[in-house]
């Protein structure tokens with residue numbers, strides 16, 4: 001029977017050498033196919049004497065079963081190997097840290113702006129935004145700075161290659177004060193013909209521009225303008241509102257303020273507002289934080305209101321300055337360099 005044993009051996013050997021399912025099926029045919037070795041052996045049974053046939057037939061069947069078992073084993077081994085390969089190729093390392101989306105953050109000056117808006121909204125002020133490209137009228141003339149007025153040269157600006165309806169060149173606003181006139185004149189127009197007018201209470205934060213650039217000046221910077229006009233608004237109200245603003249902004253109820261006489265064309269009298277902290281690294285030093293004053297009668301007239309009846313105050317503060325004081329930042333230029341090591345500290 002050694003011929004039969006050797007067939008099983010051959011089959012196992014051949015199957016073991018095959019690494020692919022299609023080739024394995026071809027190998028199977030060589031043994032079990034229509035003219036495969038085992039099939040030929042079975043055909044040979046017919047030529048045997050009857051008494052030998054049974055034993056020989058059983059022996060051939062055992063061979064056939066053994067080959068089929070070897071084939072099944074090999075098929076399984078190949079399928080396993082294929083699965084392992086697939087798993088390896090599609091492996092997912094769940095221990096890798098995820099790729100998180102980079103989150104943006106608010107610029108520190110924008111944080112200050114939002115904070116200022118929140119403080120003034122809480123005491124009933126409206127928030128207004130206006131154009132950065134402004135006319136000569138709103139930026140200067142309506143604010144009581146006629147052409148050739150020397151105060152204009154303190155605010156040299158960038159001009160735009162376009163003119164307004166009066167033929168004057170458009171410019172980048174040098175302060176947020178033009179918003180006083182834009183907002184108040186709309187407000188006054190809405191109330192025209194009425195017996196009384198609701199008070200004008202507004203702040204206007206935003207970008208402003210000047211031809212200026214050094215450690216404490218940037219050609220683009222931010223201001224917030226404040227305006228409160230009614231029939232009896234006084235410097236006492238300005239002091240109350242501004243002190244509340246400073247104390248809320250810096251979260252320090254011990255801040256004190258003083259008004260230093262100054263000059264602005266659009267206020268009379270005018271004052272610089274200084275504040276001082278009663279503790280911390282800047283304790284006791286007077287720090288200038290805002291221009292202010294009682295709105296000049298000529299400006300009230302440009303609002304479309306009667307200065308004999310309507311009176312109030314305005315102020316304008318630099319948002320960069322407030323931000324620097326709040327966080328102890330020494331150089332204005334840090335705000336505009338876009339250095340993430342600086343910016344990340346605020347988020």
Ligand code: DAH
Nearest residue numbers: 175177291292293314315316
């Ligand atoms: N517009 C002034 C500036 O940019 C600041 C200012 C001063 C605004 C006095 C005011 C004010 O509203 O009353 O220098």
